[in-house]
Amino acid sequence: MSMVSCGGSSSEDEELFKVYYINQEETGIISKVYNIEASEDDAEGIINELLEVLKTDSDKLEYVAPIKNITLSGYSLKDKILTLNFGRSYNELGRTIEILNRAAIVRTFSQLDFIDYVSFQIEGTPLTDHYGNIIGNMSADQFIYNVGNEINTYEKIELKLYFANETGDKLVPVYRSVVYNSNISMERLVVEQVIGGPNTNIAFPTINKDCKLNSISIKDGVCYVDFDSAFLTQPNNVTAEVALYSVVNSIVEFSNVNKVVLSVNGELTFTYMDFIISGSYERNLDIIE
Numbered sequence: 001m002s003m004v005s006c007g008g009s010s011s012e013d014e015e016l017f018k019v020y021y022i023n024q025e026e027t028g029i030i031s032k033v034y035n036i037e038a039s040e041d042d043a044e045g046i047i048n049e050l051l052e053v054l055k056t057d058s059d060k061l062e063y064v065a066p067i068k069n070i071t072l073s074g075y076s077l078k079d080k081i082l083t084l085n086f087g088r089s090y091n092e093l094g095r096t097i098e099i100l101n102r103a104a105i106v107r108t109f110s111q112l113d114f115i116d117y118v119s120f121q122i123e124g125t126p127l128t129d130h131y132g133n134i135i136g137n138m139s140a141d142q143f144i145y146n147v148g149n150e151i152n153t154y155e156k157i158e159l160k161l162y163f164a165n166e167t168g169d170k171l172v173p174v175y176r177s178v179v180y181n182s183n184i185s186m187e188r189l190v191v192e193q194v195i196g197g198p199n200t201n202i203a204f205p206t207i208n209k210d211c212k213l214n215s216i217s218i219k220d221g222v223c224y225v226d227f228d229s230a231f232l233t234q235p236n237n238v239t240a241e242v243a244l245y246s247v248v249n250s251i252v253e254f255s256n257v258n259k260v261v262l263s264v265n266g267e268l269t270f271t272y273m274d275f276i277i278s279g280s281y282e283r284n285l286d287i288i289e
Contacts, residue, residue, distance in 0.1 A: 013281055017111055019053050020104035021063035026097055029104045050108060051075075052281055055154055066101040073123070080116040081137055082109055090122050095192070096178075101224060102138065110140040111257050132212060146173060162249045162288070163203035168238035170289035172203045187223050187257065188216050190250050205236045206246035214265065221258040222251075223251050231264055232272060240275030245284045251282040 018031035019180035035055065038045035052068045084105070093101060101156035106118045117137035125163030126134045141178065159178055162171040178193065191213055197205035206264065216223065248260040259280040264270045269278040 004021065018108070019050065020066075020107045021054075021058070022066060022097065022100045022104060023063055024061065026064065026100065029100055031106070031107075032063070038236075039138075043112075045073065046112065047082065047109075048198075049076065054105060054108065060277050064106040077115070080114060082115045082117070082119060083119040085121045085124060088123060091119075102269055106138045107140050141167070159190060159193060160250070161190065161198075162206075162246045163194075163198040164206050164236070164238040164242050164246065165289050166204065168204065168236070168242060171242055171249060171287050172289050174198050174200060174203050185216065185218075186254060187218060187225075187251055188213065190253070191216060191225060191247060194246055194250050200233055204238070206238050206243045207231065208233050208235055223257045223260045224263070225251070225260060226263045226266060232270070234273055240273040240277075241284075241287060244272070244277060244281065245287050246285060248281045249283055249288070258282065 013237075016033045017036060017084060018029050019034040020029050020062050022028075023030050036046055036048045036049060051067065051072065053065075055065055057063070057065045057068060068123055070089045070093065073085045073087050075085060076083045090098075101241050102120065109115050117139050120135065126136070128134050157178055159176050161174050161176055164170070165172050165176055176193065176199065178189065190247055195207050195209060195213070197207075208230050210233075212228045214226040214228055216225050218224070234240075234242075244262070247262065251257050251260050259282050261268065261280045269276065271277075
C-alpha cells in the first residue's frame, strides 16, 4: 500500500512524504521530508506517530510545530475522514497562526491514501471560522502551497489602535505589529484587532470580545461597520464614548476613511449603555489621553 497520494506526479521529490510546520516568522508553512516508521497497514500507528512529530519543534529552531501548544483530546478515522478533537486551548490561537496550523496539519495528513479529509473539533463541537461558520472537512486543495496563494499572502503591518485608559474615560494609542491575510480589508483587520483587545498592560479593552463583526464596507470615505447584538453588552468599565471612539479613531487612521457609521444587526440608531449612537462619527482627538 502506498501511503502517499502523489496526484499523478512522477517527481521523486513529490513522492516523498513531508511533514508541514510553521516558519519561524509565523507567516507561512514549510515542509520537511519524513520517513514514517510505523507499518504501512497500521493506520492508527501512522496517525499517532505523525501527531507526535507535529508536536515537536526543530532542535535548531528552524520551524514551529503546529500542535506544540494545544491539547489534542483524541481523534477518529471514518470513511477516510480524520477528525481531530482539540481542547479549549485551540481557541486561544491567534488568527494568523490558527490558519497556518490548520494548513500544516491538513497538508500533512492528506498525503496518506487512507485520508481524504481532515476535520477539526473543539471539545466535540465542529470548528467554526471567526464569523461563526462551520469550517467542515478540509483537504490539501484548500491550502495551496505555491507562491501567490492564500498561505503565503500574509503581510506585516504596524497598526495604531485605540484602547481605554485605566479609568475607562479616555483613549490611549497602542502600536501593534500584525501579520495578516492580505485577502481581508484593512478596516476589518483593525476592527477585529480592537475587538480582540490590547496585548499590553498600559491599556484596557473597550468592546465585548464576544461580539462579531457582521459586515464592513467603505463608500465615499465613510466606513460602515455592522456588529451583532453582543456589541451592546459591555463587560468592561469604560464609557460609551470611549468604546465608540476606540473603533472610530482606529479606523480613521487610514487616509481613505473620514467618517465611521456603526450599526447593530443593521439598525443604524441604537442605545449603547446610556448613549444613543446614530449617524456618522469623525475622529475625536479630545478623548485621547
